[in-house]
Amino acid sequence: MKIKYFAWVRERVGKSEEMLDPPPDVRTVGELMAWLSRCSESYAHAFETPKVVRAAIDHVHVKPDTPIAGAREIAFFPPMTGG
């Protein structure tokens, strides 16, 4: 699945998108953040306060307990500050 990062999450991760194939025991958005955090210090820094990071699956806002099965694109970003 494609993973995208925006704003300071993107800066901390060090890239704006990548293709990832998480192991089958990573079932939810929250578990994906935890799994990424274990991969490197950059991810750990991006997700150090997981409840601040927002997520979307296929362009729709989702909660951390949302399953990721079937997702084409998952995005992580800080709270929105548009308008």
Next chain:
Amino acid sequence: MKIKYFAWVRERVGKSEEMLDPPPDVRTVGELMAWLSRCSESYAHAFETPKVVRAAIDHVHVKPDTPIAGAREIAFFPPMTGG
């Protein structure tokens, strides 16, 4: 004192303004309406539902029990419909 009329109050009275010198027992805005109503059918028609008619003394909205002593200009008009 100068009396002014606007909108359908003006149409019913048949004039937009006039100088009047009410007798001393006409003390309030409400009493002025009652006194005018006794003067002619035109005034009676204009003030037939006195609680609908609004009044202002010297450009400030007033209630029927407001004294008219010292007023330079008193105006009568229907509820406002601007904006």
Next chain:
Amino acid sequence: MKMTAIVTIRIQEEDFDTAREIAQLSKGRTDIGAVVSFSGICRGSEHGDVIGALTLEHYPGMAEAEIARHANEAMVRWPLNGLTIIHRTGRITPGENIVLVVTASSHRQAAFQAAEFLMDYLKTSAPFWKREEREGGGNWVEARAHDDEAARRWTKS
């Protein structure tokens, strides 16, 4: 009232240019974060009846005083950088402007609330009266209880 606040009030027969009024309030300024404009436009029908035109009568002197009083109240209640109120009088045909309120502030909620407050008061307290031209005659527009309610919310504590 801040020294930088620009208050413009006009009562006029001529049409106005909404775009120009908005631009004049905000152009060249970097302290304004939000500009809200309200344009009231003459409609061509009311409850299914065709309206040929409106004629707006007003009370010269009092109308200016009432609008200025409410403009001052808005400036006291909300942190505004600028405020423009224009109300037309005379004959106005469908599609034409009737009234314009523009508010500028650092904060969007102040700009929105001040504009709503001023429109509610113009509808219920400013001495203007609308007469509609309809097929077979004309009639004075009646005040709506709904507008009075809208205005009352600003005096609730």
Next chain:
Amino acid sequence: MKMTAIVTIRIQEEDFDTAREIAQLSKGRTDIGAVVSFSGICRGSEHGDVIGALTLEHYPGMAEAEIARHANEAMVRWPLNGLTIIHRTGRITPGENIVLVVTASSHRQAAFQAAEFLMDYLKTSAPFWKREEREGGGNWVEARAHDDEAARRWTKS
């Protein structure tokens, strides 16, 4: 959704002309009684610090989808004749436009409420992020609890 409603949504780097957008929504129509516009403008300072510019990042695809979803919700909740939403991205300097919402309706309260609803949602739900250029560096603007509260009032029953 009524056949006569015109909905325009644009996300763009270029500036926009507020006046033109208002005119396009209302010109030649006699069914519109009220037009409300909100312009969000880049300020030159925040809490006393000088802001050199803002850079707006967005999530292409999702931003359009989120705005369209809220535009549809506004059309369902209020009797609107038209609706325009424009959000800029990229680098924006003080005094420049950031965002525009224009609503047109027969009724002023519908126009006001729909514009406020859309602005509250753009602030809290549309995937845009602002970075400020300040003296000695830049920083991402933090979301404000105050904006979340403002957005929540539209979901209270």
